[in-house]
Amino acid sequence: MARVVVDVMLKPEILDPQGKAVHGALPRLGFDGVTDVRQGKRFELELEGEISEERLAELRKAAETLLSNPVIEDYTVRVEQQ
Amino acid sequence: MARVVVDVMLKPEILDPQGKAVHGALPRLGFDGVTDVRQGKRFELELEGEISEERLAELRKAAETLLSNPVIEDYTVRVEQQ
């Protein structure tokens, strides 16, 4: 059993309407000093068995083809052993 | 300058239609052995200056009131010094 976490964020040059909205709302709630907010997605995948290098490579491919759209997004994959 | 990352995930007992959809799509693309997928949100906040305990407490409050809905979601806040 292992957990793999994939984080997907919009590329820096792509407008992020949701992050912008959060950024705009923070000062209204009294939180100052935030210079930027970006909102992305976090996937937690639970896997059976061991994580081999090979499976990790497969997962990277899934992250690249399915979980993110490389035209607008960057991703990171990391294993959280349990 | 510091980056604070807030991860917001649906509570385990709450249905996650998005995670379910991804879970369903993975085998069709040839990725097997995944037993569960949960999809959440990841916020990256860029802050000016130092992160004091006090500011962190404030941020936790923002995470609880603005970034998540505690009725259905859990959150974690962590600092990534740069």
Next chain:
Amino acid sequence: MTDQRQPATLDTVDHALDTPDAQQPWRDLGLKPDEYAQLREILARRPTSSELAMYSVMWSEHCSYKSSKVHLRQFGELVTDEMRACLMVGIGENAGVVDIGAGYAATFKVESHNHPSYVEPYQGAATGVGGIVRDILAMGARPVAVLDPLRFGSLDAPDTLRVMPGIVAGVGGYGNCLGLPNIGGEAVFDSTYAGNPLVNALCVGVMRHEQIHLAKASGEGNQVILYGASTGGDGIGGVSVLASETFADSGSSTSGPGKKRPSVQVGDPFMEKLLIECTLELFEADLVVGIQDLGGAGLSCATSELASAGDGGMHVWLDRVPLRDASLAPEEILMSESQERMMAVVQPAHVDAFMRVCRRWDVEATVIGEVTAVTDDEASRGGRLVIEWQGETIVDVPPRSVAHDGPVYERPFARPAWQDALQSDGAEKLPRPKSGAELRETLLQLAASPNLCDKSWITDQYDRYVQGNTVLSQPEDAGMVRVDADSGLGVAVATDCNGRFAKLDPYAGAQLALAESYRNVATSGARPLAVTDCLNFGSPEDPDVMWQFAEATRGLAEGCRELGVPVTGGNVSFYNQTGETPILPTPVVGVLGVIDQVARRTPLGFASEGQAIYLLGTTREELSGSEWAHVVHGHLGGTPPQVDFAAERALAATLAAAACDGLVEAAHDLSDGGLAQALVESCLRRGVGARVRLPEDLDPFVALFSESTARAIVAVPRSEESEFASRCAVISLPHAAIGETAGLGDGAVLEVQGQFRLPLAELREAWSATLPAAFGA
């Protein structure tokens, strides 16, 4: 099946017999001492924990209607032959069904999802839409449209900023994703709804007569199939328990009494869309004997209602239910309100075909039970429902006692001590605008007020075009969709309620809601046919509130008889109050009408210049409870406008006939804001101005702002004027020529001769800025 959390001993029926004196948490589950006693008497033993769970949710206020039943009976009793004529399925099923001609039937119903929408506005509203759509689907119909009557706290209350955008996004998010056009609804702001927003959702469905399905488990040996989403631990006892207590007592999560699980569920509209298409294909292939949606009280409700309505018993293997969380105990599975599930009764020979259709739509389906024979003795006790868990019997009850023979309360009610004082404080004595300039200011102020302003900030978030049959949608008086592409047959629906009128006089208030909704449908050119209602009130344990409820139901039932339109179904929502303060009594009434040829519908906007504008009906000095008194003076007192059903009937008949014969180009009923607001909306709809002369026998202020009922304005082409006027004269319908349409585009003007001129551009600015200013452009 792995059980991590299951108690050491399963509470089986045998165990219950062995341990008659075991302590049971009936109080935490919301049962009263006498209800628990009644339950022991029915079973002649103590209930098992699973039985206790079932009875407690099914006997909750939300599911059993225990406080309202004695009043709702009138809807079934006060029925005339005229009303019966169109009625195919009446009160008591998932939704009523009416005959709309040419072999088509329409089914429609409005339901509330108020409390969950306060806790989690987006998901609460979304699952509210999901729930009512499944009710309509369960009747055998294709859902074709939704409407959403909503109530929020004051526009300037901070919590409204959280609640309103979330609710609107939730209604849209779910309905849009299902592909159901949103064709109407309401958005009303009043301070009494702060902390208690109302989310009522109405769905309309259409089917051929022979496709009507009922929630019945009959035919020994028939299989009981649960299909759709798997069952999870969210929302255990949620809707039913949340909606059945004083809201303040019940925590939003695990803190309340009886450590409730999260009472809010997350909806999966995609799953529901698959469920709709899958179910319609099952109907089409004739694979379904009986069907029931899973809503409040989940499996407890579906199994007991199906078994209770059928001619046999039912045996269920509960451990076959597909779970999202393997640790759920049987009681929790029975109470879970997980969304997007349905239950069907299927002949054994059809099970394979049933499963094939489900697979095609990627819908999980599992045989979890079977219809069984019952002895005469069992039948006389209310049938027999047996539920088994891992080989042991955990439920063995007469299903009728669960589903239909719950407790009935005659709650005390009395006219509130403050009612007389309230009624004697009329708005007719308040200071009024006098000069033309003051009237102009008042009109602008009202047009920009939260309840009368442009609602497109909300309605632009709803898909009104999907399915390609929408003829009328917001901001028209009624929504209208085509039912049959060949003949042009269509249905129109409107919902209405003025809670201020209902507070001043709940009997009249309910009738005024009915009258307005009926009038709206007729104004669109359709013939009003039938009624659904959602009765939103405070706590039934408060005799004042109970009196409001009793008066409103009596008013509605008698009003329906007067107008000849039957109540086909509806919903009651109690405990809408913050602390001791209840919401305005809000009996929302939905009316469905039929139109033979949708191309003949009447839109509300003036469409061209030079047409005669007629004011139909009688204007009296009626200002109490009006939008003017509310907006300008913050005043609520007096008695509401007079109800005149004969006049409503005459007006409706004239408008429907005029539409059919092409005598009117536009029509708009008069309600909130009176003639002034009707003119504003008719002009702005398509940017056509108007020159109006107020009737000489009326004070100009009263003529513009009184809210007398049974009135409408129409735009009549010059060529049809004499025909139209003579038709009104024949039935003595008051009709005054009050001006003509004049001017196109932003240069056009609304002119009230001798009083003021108002450019449409200025008017539009005021009318459309309010919601964007509050909620963001």
Next chain:
Amino acid sequence: MKVGVVTFPGSLDDVDARRAVTIAGGEAVAVWHGDEDLRGVDAVVLPGGFSYGDYLRCGAIARFAPVMTHVIDAANAGMPVLGICNGFQILCESHLLPGALIRNERRRFVCRDQRLRIENATTAWTSSFDPGAEVIIVLKNGEGGYVAKESALDRLEGEGRVVARYLGGNPNGSLHDIAGITNERGNVVGLMPHPEHAVDALFGPGVDGRAFFTSVLKTLATA
């Protein structure tokens, strides 16, 4: 002429698209997402809706449906393909068109009658329009903001591949007010607004949408 309309789980405007094809004089053919061939159609419409709930990203899961392999091959071979709204998103996810569609700038779903200018009247789906024509078509989307790299945008503009642009206010934050684009060959068009809801004046804002469907029939007839 046979125009296929693909139904994915969660497609909503497939029936409307078929009706629009019929009104324009074509033969509409229902194609299922699981189909292993295109049923002999001459052109394909990927309709609007929420395929697979639009969970993950709009169009991301639909792009892997069995039928899409065939749609992609056919498009590359020159068959006219129109993606409307969710269909546009699927075309971008399939890399038949450049760029992507993101959450509306105002973060709300928007449904309205939208004015557009037809910028390119030479594609398979717009040849019946006059160049520069102004039309009104229904717009309804939650994630309709068109984005692409600066260089990709420059290329689209330079090659005249912007098919339609929003007029009277950008409804969703699309870069360059882009409402629709085409591929180099002009056979694949992605469009955020819904022409299938503007083919009968009783049920939409007018009949300006018809020309998209008559265009493809004309294109096929002269091919």
